Amino acid sequence: MENATLHSDPHYDQEASKLGMWLFIFTELLLFGGLFLVYSIYRFLNPEAFKLAGEELNLTIGAINTVILLVSSMTIAMSTSALQKQNKGLTIFLLEVTVMLALIFLINKYFEWGVKFEHGIWPGSQHLINDMSKGEILFFGLYFVMTGLHALHIIVGMVIIIVALNKVQKGTVNAGRPSLLENAGLYWHLVDLIWIFLFPLFYLIH
């Protein structure tokens, strides 16, 4: 552990900013962790029902969404390098691509959920309660909560990236003061990480 050091600009400590962001990421990991814990218990208790319910989900859309998020993680990571190389134009372009990919993810999710609703599947629906086993009810309950909370984080992430994009445009976020963009990147990777676990748990149960 290092000693505290004085910095030339006493009000900008990049390491502190990064540490703070990581600590916030830990809270998000534990937040979703609670849901993963619930999922793992109920899957343990209802293995067949979870398998059955999992077949309702569209693997193709899930896989596409997974690739979309992975690519968007790459683009935002590249944008931090671009910022360091003082290539403002490329930085902005990469951030715009990231936002576009996020939007496509959300649109896919919208259609996915729409299909479920058309089939009469939503939390508390009659079809769910009357026709499905308890394990299936739990599966879909967790599906909507976890992908819903994840989608909420995608929206928040998009807002953060747009703010960062704006500030890069204005020049207030630059190679000497990159924290906002780097932290936005960390947040976005977190969103990707969560999906990396959501995808197999919901779409790959066979």
Place this chain on the structure above:
Amino acid sequence: MEKEKHHIVPYKVYFYILITLIILTFMSIGITKINLGGYSVLGAMIFSTIKSVLVLTWFMHLKFDQPLIRFMVGFVALLFFAITFITFLDYYFR
């Protein structure tokens, strides 16, 4: 610590990581064709873990950051697993 600021990760490194991630994703889909029984969750989780380690190490810069943060990430992960394990002591032995 100051070194980190000057180390800029080349674009192609990020690209190679992405390709690896996509390959792992398709592998994880492919593995579902094999019947692993009770171990299918474990199989899926192994792939997810490898993918997340890649994201953490390169995309999230942990490889180039101070070891303290790596330690903290490891600690948080272990804590979560310990809590999950203990909770299962209830359900597994009921």
Place this chain on the structure above:
Amino acid sequence: MQTAAQIPHEANYLEYKGKYKGIFAWIFSTDHKRIALLYLYSMMTMFAVGVLLGLAMKLELIAPGRTIMGPQSYNAVFTVHGVIMIFMIVIPGLPAVFGNFMLPIMIGAKDVAFPKVNLLSWYFYVLGAILVISSVLFGNGIPDTGWTFYAPYSFKTGTNLLPAIFGAFVLGFSSILTGLNFIVTIHRMRAPGMTWFKMPLFPWSLYGTAWIQLLATPVVGITLVLVALERIFGIGVFDPTLGGDPVLYQHLFWIYSHPAVYVMILPAMGAISEIIPTFSQKHIFGYKAIIASTLAIAFVGYFVWGHHMFTSGMSGTAQYTFSILTFIVAIPSAIKVFNWISTMHKGSINPDIPFLWAVTFIFVFMIGGFSGLVLGALATNVYVHDTAFVVAHFHFIVFGGVGFAFFGAIHYWYPKMFGRMYDKAWAKMGWAFFTVGFLTLYSPMFYLGMMGMPRRYYDYLPEFHAANILSTLGSWVMTFGLLIIVINLFRSAKNGAIAPINPWNGKTLEWTVPSPPPVENFDEIPVYGEKDGPYNY
């Protein structure tokens, strides 16, 4: 942020005039010292409400049968009492007031790492409090689930639970952000030369606490969200009719709420670890052992939550695992008590007010701790679970622990914070009445619990009457003591004698700055040399 040249040299943080005027100079201030006082005043307000609710309960229990309220009201009163006391008083507790005020000064910094986030934490506190209050004032009935919000009742009750749940969630956010801020502050802003093992014990305790605030709170956050979703949509996750397990709710709830009690007690112990060396004029005994114990409590404390659930239907394996771990976590606390007493041994004792609080803290904390062992052992737990014994246990250890430490801390740091000394005679009287009242209020509950009186009941069997009368009388004596303490502190802020810079001859950095401190704490950041350190008597 203004430069040193612009800030008038003598302006202390209370008098300082900046961009904003009047009340806005306080509620828009990012000065950690002002934020600490904002927390102090808002917490005192909510504490008063919590105390009144407690008094109402005791008044109901002064006789069997209905005294002043019926069962539904009683359920509501103990619910709101618990929500306020837990989420708005003892969890923010010492970190929000003394952590905010003293941490930067004690490590030689000008403020915390993220001053604006610090103010945001307080805004979340106020918002959370408003939400909880709104659940009482509006809607279909005051929440009646207990502060523990157990499923399935929490999603079946017709009372106005959603604002209370949402309020608790927002209060959790306040806690998380405070923890985050303190961790970064301690990592990045210690004065030059202040290595980790030259940092005083109160900051160390805040560090351990901050990690718990950070990592445990999100779990209750998501659990409360799930209860809200269960209420609104019926997702089934805790509803047995839909396949859910209510015991899983209990697991998730206590995975946070047990570590939460270490959020409560670690800073309290940290304050005691500051008071005792100062009032013994001696170096703390076992400085590193106390640090190790702090971290051990924080760590092991994550794994004992099931001891709240021994009778819930958990597997036998889980039961005895949690029981063993519970006994293990008691050990570091005992180490601390040993170290405090050893510090006093052959010290030059100054039996002034803060020391009185510290000694009675040790006494009531030990009683609370020992009763915890009764609860942690499976055989005896079955007998006293959900009885008044449990109520006695947690009031001794939480109210006794956090409360006595808080009063000790306020009497210790008051001259530094306000630049005045309080009246010592009144302070001693307040302490005496409070302590006697506290013991009279809660001790009978151990007996009552062992004799079989259930908790959370508005009524009881006639054979419990005498002990209940004694307990209720104790509540009045204790409240009388509280009033003396609070009024004394209030009046002394205006009328007290001007306090010197170091009235107790303390050796930590806060005693080197003026009373009250200037806005930026230090004219020059102190530098710690080889020979420097806290407790260098």
